[in-house]
Amino acid sequence: MSIQEICRAASNTRLGEGLYQLVLDAPQIAAAAQCGQFVHIACGEGNLLRRPISICEAGEGRLRIVFQVKGSGTEWLADRKEGDTLDVLGPLGHGFDTAALGARPVLIGGGIGVPPMLQAAKCAKAAGAAPRAVLGFRNRGAVILEEDFRAVCETFVTTDDGSYARHGFVTDVLQELVADATGVAACGPKPMLKAIAAIAKQAGLPCQVSMEERMGCGIGACLVCACALKAENGETRYGHVCKDGPVFNAEEVEW
Ligand SMILES: Cc1cc2nc3c(=O)[nH]c(=O)nc-3n(C[C@H](O)[C@H](O)[C@H](O)COP(=O)(O)OP(=O)(O)OC[C@H]3O[C@@H](n4cnc5c(N)ncnc54)[C@H](O)[C@@H]3O)c2cc1C
Ligand code: FES
Known part of the structure; x- marks a missing residue:
């Protein structure tokens, strides 16, 4: 079950060139998160689509994410300051077993x-x-x-x-x-x-x-994140990285 939570930024730290670590107060999402899942973050008014970012650590009511600045969404994330609020959807996807x-x-x-x-x-x-x-x-x-x-x-x-x-x-x-x-x-x-x-x-x-694919909705509703998988009969089938993944058994993936 995914939760939409308005989270307060507890800290945002620059780790290196274009690399940031953002810690969010997100008690509900943190309590439900499993390893390998991700959150989908609304990155300001100019960015209609949320951006998917993996959960690096979840515990004690907080989420830690680490990201690289690529474009307008992650630039917006890098500009967040302690006390800012973010609209976060998660935990999403199927993580590591x-x-x-x-x-x-x-x-x-x-x-x-x-x-x-x-x-x-x-x-x-x-x-x-x-x-x-x-x-x-x-x-x-x-x-x-x-x-x-x-x-x-x-x-x-x-x-x-x-x-x-x-x-x-x-x-x-x-x-x-x-x-x-x-x-x-x-x-x-x-x-x-x-x-x-x-x-x-x-x-x-x-x-x-x-696996990583570009994403739209993040919840299995839009097909943007389709990835080729092997069907049991040897043919190709398509899965959603956001819902069936992002973690797959390697044997399933059509490389
Ligand atoms: C499941 C998952 C987990 C991820 N975890 C991390 C992480 O922990 N740290 C991190 O730095 N990056 C992660 N990414 C990649 C991150 O989502 C993209 O770098 C980010 O969406 C780029 O957005 P942008 O607006 O800065 O860049 P732009 O290139 O301007 O983005 C434009 C559009 O493309 C989409 N997009 C661009 N690159 C990607 C991408 N690689 N994957 C999905 N959508 C993309 C954006 O959502 C947006 O809609 C993850 C991607 C996925 C699918
Ligand atoms: S991002 Fe919409 S179905 Fe996966």
Whole structure:
């Protein structure tokens, strides 16, 4: 069930170039949120459509979201100040099923796909699992949430250009971790998700991926977010990323 809540901004912090962390007082949405779900935020009068942003953390009556400024909606979000109010719809979508990932899941985030994996790591740990996180970024300036992940679980960081931590891709680390992993979950760019899904499949591990599509309504009513999925008879069927996803079993996705 989605809730529309008028939320007060508790803080808005710049994390890096074009990267922000917004904490919202959102007691009703925070109480209902599950890892991998998202909120749909009305971003000012000039933006008719709400903008989908993943829940990075939910608890104690607050929601934490982390976003990158892309266009007018996220620019508006970046300008919010403590005490401003925001119209938020959520929690939306189908999140991660961390129980299905077993006792030793590998949780992977790429770039601005990193934030929802923090709540997934906390969720897996709270259920008694020992997750490991792999976070990939373009370069040093794009690194976010590293300390938050380290406080929860063993964490590996890669940068594409080698300017920080390990030079390479998250898939290099995943190849080394699959031997004793029980499942994989990931959020990030589609080519990264596709490569992760292939490694997990080869290793015989369950794999869940959080997909991104442009959205309209956010609640399954407009078809803007259609994504191609495999039907049981081998043909292609279409699902809604907003309602059936954003998290799908990787085997379901028509890459
Ligand atoms: C389920 C989901 C979770 C997301 N979580 C995050 C997150 O945690 N942090 C973050 O920084 N970004 C996230 N995004 C991407 C974010 O929604 C877009 O960057 C944002 O909508 C861009 O809006 P804009 O007005 O700033 O940019 P513009 O490009 O001006 O947007 C124009 C229109 O395109 C839509 N749009 C543009 N890019 C996207 C996109 N990638 N996905 C969906 N709609 C888009 C906008 O909603 C808007 O209607 C997520 C997207 C989805 C689908
Ligand atoms: S955004 Fe309208 S159906 Fe998904």
